[in-house]
Amino acid sequence: MRFRFVAPILLALAATTASALPLDPLGDPDQFQRDVEEINRRPLPDGEALARAVGEAVAFDARMRGRCQPKKLRIGSLAPVTLDGMVTGLIVAGKIENGWISTVTLEDCPPGDPIRILILRDADGTTLQGIFAGQGETLAWPTLAREALRATVAMAVQRLKEEDAACAPKDLTPTSVRITGRSADLGPNQYGIRLKGSWNEIWTFEPCGHRLSIPIGFRTNGSGGAYWDLDRGGVLFVR
Secondary structure (H helix, E strand, O other): OEEEEOOHHHHOOOOOOOOOOOOOOOOOHHHHHHHHHHHOOOOOOOHHHHHHHHHHHHHHHHHHHOOOOOOOEEEEEEEEOOOOHHHHHHHHOOOEEEEEEEEEEEOOOOOOOOEEEEEEEEOOOOOEEEEEEEEOOOOOOHHHHHHHHHHHHHHHHHHHHHHOOOOOOOOOOOOEEEEEEEOOOOOOOEOOEOOOOEEEEEEEEOHHHOEEEEEEEEEEOOOOOEEEEEOHHHOEEEO
16 A cells, blocks of 8 residues: 655645745755754753643643553653654744654653654744654654554554454554664655655554554655555554
8 A cells, every 4th residue: 555745845835925934945945954954053942841841742642542641751852853844834834933853751651652742832932832743663754654644544443343343442543663674775864854765664553452563664755755655464463
């Protein structure tokens, strides 16, 4: 099953004029690069504001999925995702200053994969918002992961119907993501995206006490997007 994720930077500008933009992806490439670098020279979110934004995002996710409500969190380092399609679009629209991904470990809950939180700083340079972005490790940037999630959930739902028709969970998000392979030419992380190479992951769901693992392969398209393939034959279902 093959899908295409269109280059996000171009889509971000669909309804935006090019005048007085914080970033202009369609303008001079060198100036665009300088603007991105300037944005990322600003101080990272930290302190009480960061802890509050992350804590609220984790607590909201726990309520939505009926999970353990943690009181002790360990917030990992922040990695910029400025060139993620959604983040770029919000910067271009003047709504945010920048965005980052942080991996958060729940220290007082049952063992489980760390949670990824997308942190957005408003255009005022102060206000922070945290958004649940998944659980487990992945090389997929937030917008790509969100699009691929739709495809993996659709496949998971179909397999559940075949294996246990009575299982109809209200929530179906991965509880584990593992990177299982990287191509030799996989490019470096460039403010959240990769422009070269491919990699493989396994996304695992645990509905109704079952364990359902779906292999997925990603291949960059060279312009800020990626294709992905779901390996239907490699899906593993454990009751």
